[in-house]
Amino acid sequence: MEIDKVKDPATVKLHSQVEMGSMELKSILGYDDQGLVAAPEKKSSDEAPLKVLYSSGSGSFNRKVMRNTVVHSIRTVVFSSRLNLLMPFGPLAILVQTLTGHHGWVFLLSLLGIIPLAERLGYATEQLACYTGPTVGGLLNATFGNATELIISIYALRNGMIRVVQQSLLGSILSNMLLVLGCAFFAGGLVFSKRPQVFNKPTAAVNSGLLLMAVMGLLLPALLHTTHTELHFGKSALALSRFTSCIMLVAYASYLFFQLKSQRSLYVPVDEGEEIHSDASDDDEEVPEISKWESIIWLTILTAWISILSEYLVNAIEGASVALNIPVAFISVILLPIVGNAAEHAGAVMFAMKDKLDITLGVAIGSSTQISMFGIPFCVMVGWIMGVPMDLNFQLFETATLFITVLVVAFMLQEGTSNYFKGIMLILCYIIVAASFFVHIDPTAIQDKPPETKE
Amino acid sequence: MSYMLPVEMESIDNESIHEFKDEILSIPEMKAQKSQPIQELGEGSFSGGLQAKGDDKMWRNVVCRSIKTVVLSNKLNMLMPFGPLAIFVHIFTGHNGWVFFLTLLGITPLAERLGYATEQLAFYTGPTVGGLLNATFGNATELIISIYALKHGMLRVVQQSLLGSILSNMLLVLGCAFFCGGLVFQDKEQVFNKATAVVNSGLLLMAVMGLLFPAVLHYTHTEVHFGKSELALSRFSSCIMLLAYAIYLFFQLKSQKNLYVPLNEEGSQNEENSDDDDETPEISKWESIIWLIIMTSWISFLSEYLVNAIKGASVAWKIPISFISVILLPIVGNAAEHASAIMFAMKDKLDISLGVAIGSSTQISMFGIPFCVVIGWIMGRPMDLNFQLFETATLFITVLVVAFLLQDGTSNYFKGLMLILCYLIVAASFFVHVDPSAADEAGT
Numbered sequence: 057m058e059i060d061k062v063k064d065p066a067t068v069k070l071h072s073q074v075e076m077g078s079m080e081l082k083s084i085l086g087y088d089d090q091g092l093v094a095a096p097e098k099k100s101s102d103e104a105p106l107k108v109l110y111s112s113g114s115g116s117f118n119r120k121v122m123r124n125t126v127v128h129s130i131r132t133v134v135f136s137s138r139l140n141l142l143m144p145f146g147p148l149a150i151l152v153q154t155l156t157g158h159h160g161w162v163f164l165l166s167l168l169g170i171i172p173l174a175e176r177l178g179y180a181t182e183q184l185a186c187y188t189g190p191t192v193g194g195l196l197n198a199t200f201g202n203a204t205e206l207i208i209s210i211y212a213l214r215n216g217m218i219r220v221v222q223q224s225l226l227g228s229i230l231s232n233m234l235l236v237l238g239c240a241f242f243a244g245g246l247v248f249s250k251r252p253q254v255f256n257k258p259t260a261a262v263n264s265g266l267l268l269m270a271v272m273g274l275l276l277p278a279l280l281h282t283t284h285t286e287l288h289f290g291k292s293a294l295a296l297s298r299f300t301s302c303i304m305l306v307a308y309a310s311y312l313f314f315q316l317k318s319q320r321s322l323y324v325p326v327d328e329g330e331e332i333h334s335d336a337s338d339d340d341e342e343v344p345e346i347s348k349w350e351s352i353i354w355l356t357i358l359t360a361w362i363s364i365l366s367e368y369l370v371n372a373i374e375g376a377s378v379a380l381n382i383p384v385a386f387i388s389v390i391l392l393p394i395v396g397n398a399a400e401h402a403g404a405v406m407f408a409m410k411d412k413l414d415i416t417l418g419v420a421i422g423s424s425t426q427i428s429m430f431g432i433p434f435c436v437m438v439g440w441i442m443g444v445p446m447d448l449n450f451q452l453f454e455t456a457t458l459f460i461t462v463l464v465v466a467f468m469l470q471e472g473t474s475n476y477f478k479g480i481m482l483i484l485c486y487i488i489v490a491a492s493f494f495v496h497i498d499p500t501a502i503q504d505k506p507p508e509t510k511e
Numbered sequence: 512m513s514y515m516l517p518v519e520m521e522s523i524d525n526e527s528i529h530e531f532k533d534e535i536l537s538i539p540e541m542k543a544q545k546s547q548p549i550q551e552l553g554e555g556s557f558s559g560g561l562q563a564k565g566d567d568k569m570w571r572n573v574v575c576r577s578i579k580t581v582v583l584s585n586k587l588n589m590l591m592p593f594g595p596l597a598i599f600v601h602i603f604t605g606h607n608g609w610v611f612f613l614t615l616l617g618i619t620p621l622a623e624r625l626g627y628a629t630e631q632l633a634f635y636t637g638p639t640v641g642g643l644l645n646a647t648f649g650n651a652t653e654l655i656i657s658i659y660a661l662k663h664g665m666l667r668v669v670q671q672s673l674l675g676s677i678l679s680n681m682l683l684v685l686g687c688a689f690f691c692g693g694l695v696f697q698d699k700e701q702v703f704n705k706a707t708a709v710v711n712s713g714l715l716l717m718a719v720m721g722l723l724f725p726a727v728l729h730y731t732h733t734e735v736h737f738g739k740s741e742l743a744l745s746r747f748s749s750c751i752m753l754l755a756y757a758i759y760l761f762f763q764l765k766s767q768k769n770l771y772v773p774l775n776e777e778g779s780q781n782e783e784n785s786d787d788d789d790e791t792p793e794i795s796k797w798e799s800i801i802w803l804i805i806m807t808s809w810i811s812f813l814s815e816y817l818v819n820a821i822k823g824a825s826v827a828w829k830i831p832i833s834f835i836s837v838i839l840l841p842i843v844g845n846a847a848e849h850a851s852a853i854m855f856a857m858k859d860k861l862d863i864s865l866g867v868a869i870g871s872s873t874q875i876s877m878f879g880i881p882f883c884v885v886i887g888w889i890m891g892r893p894m895d896l897n898f899q900l901f902e903t904a905t906l907f908i909t910v911l912v913v914a915f916l917l918q919d920g921t922s923n924y925f926k927g928l929m930l931i932l933c934y935l936i937v938a939a940s941f942f943v944h945v946d947p948s949a950a951d952e953a954g955t
Contacts, residue, residue: 261919268912269929275908276940283901285944287831292943299939307932314925459908466915 129350133176140176145169146365153368159375163387166369167395170362174204175399177358184351200355202228202427204362204396209435211366213444219498220373220388221439222450225432226458227389228396229424230489233267233465235394236401237420238482244408244416245476255413257472263421264466266311270428271459273300277448278455297447298440301433308429382494389454389493397423413474421469451499457489577798581624588624593617594813601816607823611835614817615843618810622652623847625806632799648803650676650875652810652844657883659814660821661892667946668821668836669887670898673880674906675837676844677872678937681715681913683842684849685868686930692856692864693924703861705920711869712914714759718876719907721748725897745895746888749881756877830942837902837941845871861922869917901944905937 134140146169153162181200188196205228212220244253277293277300286292346354377384394401404419432448439446450458464485468478582588594617601610629648633641653676660668692701725741725748734740794802825832842849848867855863880896887894898906912933916926 258919258921261915262925265912265916265926265929268908268915269933272908272912272933273936276905276936279901279904280940280944283899283947285899285901285947287943287945296940296943300936303932303935303939307929310925310928314923463911470918 129346129354132345133180133350133354140172142168142172146173146361149365149368153372158379159372160379162368163372163376163380166365166372167391170204170365170369171395171398173358173362173365174396177203177355177362178399180346180351180354180358183346184348184355187348187351202423202431203359205393205427206431206434207359207362208366208370208392208396209431210438211363211370213435213439213442213446215370216444217370217373218439218444218446220370220384221435221446223385223388223454224392225427225435226450226454227493228393228431229427229458230389230461230486231393231397232400232420232424232427233461234482234486234489236397236404236423237416237465238479238484238486239401240404240408240413240416240420240479241474242476242479242483243405244411244413245474245479247409248411249476252473252475253408253411253413254473255417257470259414260417260421260469260472262311263417263425264462264469266307266425266429267421267462268466269307270304270425270432271455271462273304274432274448274450274455275459276300278450278452281449282452293449294445294447297436297449300448301436304429304433305437308426308433311425311429383497385496385498386490386494390490408474417469421465453496457492461485461489577794577802580793581628581798581802588620590616590620594621594809597813597816601820606827607820608827610816611820611824614813614820615839618652618813618817619843619846621806621810621813622844625651625803625810626847628794628799628802628806631794632796632803635796635799647878650871650879651807653841653875654879654882655807655810656814656817656840656844657879658886659811659818661883661887661890661894663818664892665818665821666887666892666894668818668832669883669894671833671836671902672840673875673883674898674902675941676841676875676879677715677906678837678909678934679841679845680848680868680872680875681909682930682934682937684845684852684871685864685913686927686934687849688852688856688861688864688868688927689922690924690927690931691853692859692861693922693927695857696859697924700921700923701856701859701861702921703865705918707862708865708869708917708920710759711865711873712910712917714755714873714877715869715910716914717755718752718873718880719903719910721752722880722896722898722903722906724748725895726900726903729897730900741897742893742895745884745897748896749884752877752881753885756874756881759873759877831945833944833946834938834941838938856922865917869913899947905940909933909937 134143145165149162149165149169152158152165177200181196181203185196205225209221209225212218212224241253277297280286280296281290281293373384373387377387400419400423404416407413407415407419436446436448449455465482468482582591593613597610597613597617600606600613625648629644629651633644636644653673657669657673660666660672689701725745728734728744729738729741821832821835825835848871852864852867855861855867884894884896913930916930
């Protein structure tokens with residue numbers, strides 16, 4: 057039952073990507089109707105004890121009530137998911153770093169420590185989305201959906217590790233499109249081997265179109281640089297990248313706008329696909345488990361924790377590469393994203409097995425679209441503000457890999473059906489990509505540290 | 512729906528802004544500079560069916576009416592004086608920037624009138640020859656400019672302007688049309704004929720293949736005879752592409768005969784008989800031919816100045832020649848098609864818009880470019896299909912994006928916006944792009 061919590065991040069992605077909200081979330085949530093210690097009813101937006109606290113005006117009136125609330129909150133958020141067993145690894149990583157400085161171990165431990173935090177972050181976001189209504193909720197999901205990757209990227213940018221940023225974002229896209237989707241199709245296809253599963257074609261088509269546009273945005277600066285046809289060598293590609301990033305952000309914003317507009321015509325209650333509890337079509341269709349302020353507080357706490365661990369993670373990458381004897385490219389492109397996407401991965405597979413392929417697609421492809429049209433340009437912008445020359449020139453090998461991957465996936469999605477063979481094909485493609493990055497060295501530099509001039 | 516439509520809708524468009532449709536004028540002595548040559552040609556039958564030789568007054572009437580119909584009826588023609596002005600400026604100041612700019616403005620209305628004359632002529636010739644006329648003259652402006660550039664040995668300009676024309680048609684024109692149409696029809700999704708769009712996409716991909724092989728062959732230094740092989744390959748591929756285009760025309764005509772719709776009538780505005788002249792042509796057959804010739808020669812004349820001014824303009828305005836060739840030239844050359852495509856999209860006639868935009872791209876890529884290669888062959892110019900890697904890759908990714916967006920047969924404003932933004936990205940990348948072989952403008 058607790059493992060079902062892992063699916064919550066999946067619904068986080070849903071909002072902005074797919075027309076219908078999550079289905080049957082109620083049935084897989086473990087804590088529907090349970091009354092916990094101090095909160096008898098959860099139908100209202102604030103829990104009873106909190107109401108008592110706030111409305112009565114005397115904040116610390118009843119310490120016992122407060123402590124109950126805090127304990128209940130912690131129990132709901134921290135102890136409810138099995139994944140959270142990995143949580144102690146975070147502080148352990150910091151400990152190891154302080155005491156031994158062995159980068160390999162620090163890297164592994166912080167990786168493990170971040171996984172549950174990322175999942176809980178998605179959970180907190182989705183809880184908050186219950187309170188804010190579909191519009192803001194969708195926007196929340198659209199930005200926080202990949203918050204983990206973005207936080208890691210910003211830290212890497214700060215350290216001037218531009219290639220790591222590019223490669224980890226690229227790897228996140230590849231892993232979402234190939235690995236997550238492949239596993240989902242495969243698992244779903246095995247469960248439903250009698251018939252092909254179907255999903256919403258137009259949504260997949262729009263997402264594929266956006267991915268192609270993102271590839272175009274990445275391809276042109278890379279080509280410009282590779283063919284040595286820039287106006288001012290080295291600087292033009294950067295200026296072009298910044299301009300293109302603005303355009304891609306505009307495109308993503310209009311995509312969100314367009315999604316919201318077309319969703320309004322077929323408005324389905326935000327978190328409820330089927331009427332399990334026929335509540336009024338209110339914004340809090342699904343009973344949120346923690347109050348609004350709790351969500352915000354947890355959001356802040358988790359983000360802060362992820363930031364701290366990311367710092368250690370990023371600092372340990374190079375050392376880990378030396379210690380574990382694998383190229384930095386492999387770590388950035390394959391290892392980091394697998395970990396960052398672990399929760400989404402599980403959620404997508406699970407939904408596919410329940411024949412809810414649209415949610416799976418929302419998770420996988422929607423996440424790819426988000427990273428490519430929002431995450432990457434956002435990092436370029438942040439780099440611009442920081443004065444770091446992050447650009448869209450992902451070097452020819454990476455760009456070409458992305459290009460062919462997008463083509464393969466777009467082609468497979470275009471008929472709107474899925475089966476286990478498609479899933480296997482996608483997984484095998486991912487293995488090919490992973491293998492090629494295992495033997496890939498960056499042409500630009502072995503050391504990523506200083507803000508380098510390209511070539 | 513087919514390539515024939517690009518010109519059809521121009522007539523419908525002109526109808527709505529045509530002020531002098533049915534007027535038979537008496538003698539307002541409006542002397543335009545073009546009146547002289549017409550008076551010399553006095554053969555054939557006019558729409559009045561008169562024996563015109565004997566009556567000077569009649570002649571002048573006809574000529575004036577013709578001029579009024581063709582020259583003065585379109586608001587765009589206000590730009591016409593810019594043509595002679597450009598020549599003026601060139602002779603007196605030789606300031607290339609201004610000459611270039613003015614010539615651009617001067618060519619715009621001429622291009623539009625050329626399309627009008629072509630479509631008028633198509634009334635008289637029946638669907639087959641009419642279709643062929645449209646297929647060749649549809650992009651006559653670009654071809655004329657290209658031939659002049661070829662003559663001057665500016666091979667890269669030719670390649671880039673043709674490429675830019677394809678890109679602008681596929682991204683900018685189509686994007687604006689989808690966007691405007693989507694804004695007007697927000698409640699429903701506009702649909703268009705999927706099959707035609709798919710065929711056109713297939714042809715575009717074939718054109719990309721034709722361009723890709725010479726470019727890659729050269730870039731990977733794997734030619735049998737360095738420099739010469741890919742020229743030979745280009746010429747051979749061009750013949751094949753021209754053959755493919757001819758078969759495509761034939762295929763279109765054959766399949767259209769089965770579902771023959773009156774050639775120039777999409778909505779039933781005038782319920783005429785299904786005759787060839789369903790829509791009343793506005794000028795007689797011989798007038799059409801004459802105007803066609805006049806327009807073509809004027810365009811050629813101005814193109815000479817235009818092409819000569821390109822390099823100077825690039826220096827004067829400090830923008831790369833690639834940007835001028837790929838972005839500026841085609842925007843101007845396509846201005847009239849652009850406006851009509853948008854207008855038809857807003858009237859929910861997306862098939863016509865697609866015919867204008869994608870059909871034009873197909874025409875340039877499968878006919879225009881190979882044609883220029885063959886012309887270059889005849890002229891002894893080494894014009895080839897190697898558009899250099901950057902340009903070829905840009906075309907490739909663009910064709911993929913557009914083919915993908917068209918494949919489900921629907922349109923909405925978001926798709927339009929995406930296409931426009933893609934065009935901005937492409938334009939920006941050409942703004943910072945210099946040719947690797949920029950030195951040899953004089954043809955190697």
